[in-house]
Amino acid sequence: MNPTTNQLLWMYETMLVIREFEETMVNVYLEGKLPPNIQKGLAFDIGSGPVPGEMHLAAGQEPVAVGVCAHLKKEDTVTGTHRPHHFAIAKGVPLDRMAAEIFGKVTGLGRGKGGHMHLFDPEHKFSCSGIIGAGMPPACGSALAGKKLGTDWVTATFFGEGAANQGSFHESLNLAALWKLPVVFICEDNKWAISVEKSVSTAIPSNADRAAAYGVPGVRVEHNDALEVFAAAGDAVARARRGEGPTLIEVKTDRYLGHFQGDAEVYRPKDEVAELRKHDPIPALEGHLRALGLLNDQADAEIRSRAHRRVTDAYDFARATAYPEPEEALYHVFAA
Amino acid sequence: MNPTTNQLLWMYETMLVIREFEETMVNVYLEGKLPPNIQKGLAFDIGSGPVPGEMHLAAGQEPVAVGVCAHLKKEDTVTGTHRPHHFAIAKGVPLDRMAAEIFGKVTGLGRGKGGHMHLFDPEHKFSCSGIIGAGMPPACGSALAGKKLGTDWVTATFFGEGAANQGSFHESLNLAALWKLPVVFICEDNKWAISVEKSVSTAIPSNADRAAAYGVPGVRVEHNDALEVFAAAGDAVARARRGEGPTLIEVKTDRYLGHFQGDAEVYRPKDEVAELRKHDPIPALEGHLRALGLLNDQADAEIRSRAHRRVTDAYDFARATAYPEPEEALYHVFAA
Amino acid sequence: MATAVATRTLTMAQAIAEAIGQEMERDPKVFVMGEDVGKYGGIFGATGGLLQRFGPERIMDTPISETAFIGAATGAAAEGMRPIAELMFVDFFGVCMDQIYNHLAKNTYMSGGNVKLPVVLMTAIGGGYNDAAQHSQSLYGLFAHVPGLKIVVPSNAYDAKGLMIHSIRDDNPVMFFFHKGIMGLPWMAYFEGSTTEVPEHSYTVPFGQARVVREGADVTIVTLSQMVHKSVIAAEQVAMDGVSAEVLDLRTLVPLDREAILRSVAKTGRLIVADEDYLRFGMSGEIAAIVAEELGTISLKAPVRRLGVPNVPIPYSRPLEHAVIPQVHHLVHAIHQTMASKV
């Protein structure tokens, strides 16, 4: 299945938005966290600044998100991970309310209660979790609901290669295969689970081979490339929509930044990232678009400036809006 | 690998002991549980009689236990399931203290505290659990310990085909494969998980095929036959002893009785058990022994009467010995 | 203007199954998932007869994959379905607790109220029939400790039906704990008081309203589930010695009817908490603390007393299990001791 022009341009612009959102966050996150404005003796203070707490960024992993979400409708569901921004953006979650949530503002998706690892947007049918492997069981449930409701909705659930060794992976794939649920399982193989390399955590080289344990198709995408992801995901989503059940896709992708911001990456070979960045998927797609004649300098500048504005606006919104009142802490334990 | 005469005769006698232990329990378990000696209106009282609580019996599944344990030394470890008697007996757990435990007596393996699903015999390195799938992670640990201690000890861990859909299965197989642990994973495929058929719980026909997800050998034993299990287990145990890592064996086996005693088996086709019993593995092994000239009527009578006596003695011991004093309930939360 | 209300005597298991059946008829979004909920009708009968009525699409037997199917309940509820999941014994929660307490219980809050999760998670609790340490626990106190779950623990068929219907209609995760020893199963001894008249029509019993099962003036027994019946028997016994014990059935732990507890203790001046969960760091402590916090307005005539399983795993052997699970005679003893002691 070849992407349409719209899909190609959407993937390109969305990757730009994601990249800029993440790279902006690198700096925003550092605000207020460095000496001398923190406790004496500290090198960094995770709890300070406008965006406190852990921060997992997905720069480099854009192809996984856009290659899959290019096939999804608004009614389709996505469950993401602790590293969720790229998925949320690709699924169409409004950037401003997402940014506001990450800033802990009352204008955020969860009124500031969830934070970066807990983005919930029922309208765009996106959710995520800070617990590794935890997105897969609910994905089975949303797919089951879609089936029960007589729709052709599909659920895409993303997880890291580290998560593929959690019990929930096994249980969910079995359940989805058994009940022929319209779920696409997408494993982001960025080689690392914090400091633990895939070879130190996983008994076989490719998680795609685990699909056979459930009698479902398993596909490995060998390059961190939006078009390759698009092709594999197209088949899987179509299969799911036809009611033929789940597919397991594994995508080789690259984590350009630390596991979380502040990670000194002592465990990682020094030149690894520089090497990875040579295969940046954004210039790759840009080149492809230009070769197809779908992009020239002017169009590119327009797209880039629109992407830039979207990100800037979102951050501005997040900064400008208010924190929730302390009393809010006691609300929403239960739905009204 | 062909069994030695000793191994053949041991398997035969052990199967007889198991069968008699289980069939005796069918009746003992019913003692005191039927009207008129129970609460009015009840058909059965699970909490009454000398052996209260749930009771899961393994009549029909003897080949799995003996075919594997024939290869094990005293130093090797076995972890069993909620249906544990056949494994315990085959591993050499003393019958009298096991029976006493099941009767809740102070002479039991756990001084009456564990009961039928919780048999612990550190001397013969046997343990089990009432939680489905829970024996596999500790099996990885005992194998890891054996490795660290520089031994050639092997751990065999048994679980049902129902358990193969628990997360612990996946996590344990990955860990064992990754660390090349000397564990043999044996799946007892008796088709049923209480009332749920394998086809209703498991996305693929054979769990042995799941071995590929961990890069380890997967073997399916197609018949409920001690010699076939022996052959498959021999390879797996030898491989583990050589330090080459785990194997996953799946054995087709048959549950002759209800899931637990008292189970009306409304879910099970009426003639299924009669059909299964036509392929009883005990007469099958008997025939084999006779054909090899290793058994004649007299030897068989001796073996059978010895088996009978062992079981009878165990039940007698269990009945004759005392209950723990109520104060004992407060001891042993922590080791002294 | 009394309307005739058709009632019959039902066991608690029948009452629960009836509640589920009525709600399934009323609302096509309600469905059930669990191990052996179909042909078997639930190991403790909570889904008896439902497969026959509603078919395998709505009464779904699952693999032994509690994480997957309980997580799936959360996912399905987020899409507007109203799943009922059965965790066969509460003792098994450890294989799926993350889906329960980090997701089902928290997603509504973390989404600022934007995600509604109408899930009923029902599960069997309790000992008394020698099923040992992994099949006899109560553990409702543990679930009441973590935020985001409503905790329902009925003591009889009437309440069970009304509370189950309320649970299914609630837009929030509800954990519904049924004690095996009051389900009225044909294969397990039970307390007769748990089998009651139950109206045929559908009705709800609201959450957070404790019930005074037996009025009394001298001492308050705060309790729930099977222990209600033991408490009533104990109260009847001490009545013969002239002690008037009030028995309060909490019915739900979250929300908790704090007022009812304080009202009763203010009246009697004496509190006993009777609990089948572990004694330490659980329900009995919470109830005692609620009173201890109100000593400015309530004056106690005796120290608080707590009964519960004395923080040992539930032993298998009958005399041992009998010793650790509070029995009627323990309650009688505690009442007498309370009456004899002073602050």
Add this chain to the structure above:
Amino acid sequence: MATAVATRTLTMAQAIAEAIGQEMERDPKVFVMGEDVGKYGGIFGATGGLLQRFGPERIMDTPISETAFIGAATGAAAEGMRPIAELMFVDFFGVCMDQIYNHLAKNTYMSGGNVKLPVVLMTAIGGGYNDAAQHSQSLYGLFAHVPGLKIVVPSNAYDAKGLMIHSIRDDNPVMFFFHKGIMGLPWMAYFEGSTTEVPEHSYTVPFGQARVVREGADVTIVTLSQMVHKSVIAAEQVAMDGVSAEVLDLRTLVPLDREAILRSVAKTGRLIVADEDYLRFGMSGEIAAIVAEELGTISLKAPVRRLGVPNVPIPYSRPLEHAVIPQVHHLVHAIHQTMASKV
């Protein structure tokens, strides 16, 4: 005859790593399993430098398979090893609780004492740095509720080293909870009082012995972990108003130093429990109940007061998190209220 004891100032993280290292040198059966315990040295530094000293056979990075590796710790311990497993955040317990509480915690009991399981399960707790609902919980109360686990919750480097060595030498499962905000990490604000002088040699701090951190006559604050430091600061503040607060650091919840609590409350007549775990059905209730049970001998001058997270998930946003986790000013307020109230 004073012997010179070589000490240095260590952070709690360093003290824990030192304790583990010393025990690993002493006993070849001790080893460590966990996520990122190797090259990373533990996300919170509890295994810093150990990989370099002991190699990957004894400092084992694991897959993200908590059920498998914590269950493996149980299995290895049954064979005579002494594993230390790290559950990175206590918040993750839900994926592996079955192996912890149905097996590790119960096997000794169910075997009638025949199986010994010397496992240390260490884990990070606590909020205060806006890590939201799935990375900020304390939950020690939940683990203290279920039988079979010793529960250690140190407040400073000196105790942490001694308690860790004691934990490793104990023949039973010990859960060791370290609060992130007192580990003295270079990347997280912490209470200075947690970084202390620590002897170089190995020593143990016994279980079940609470420590009077600060003596006082008017009110007792029973607490532990990071909250000890907040309590001391609050006590210093109210001292300026003439209120003398005693701060009791429990150090272990199982075993619990019941005597120390009662002794202090008997002296002051006033009790505040300061807890970072959820307020309801947990530690604060237990402590309050212990006193309520002893009102026959102890007379209170004020109702008991409890501080804890008011049974909401920990919110992300700073002002919200700040509102729900008890702070120094909440403590000060509670002390003044307690002093102003009467029974």
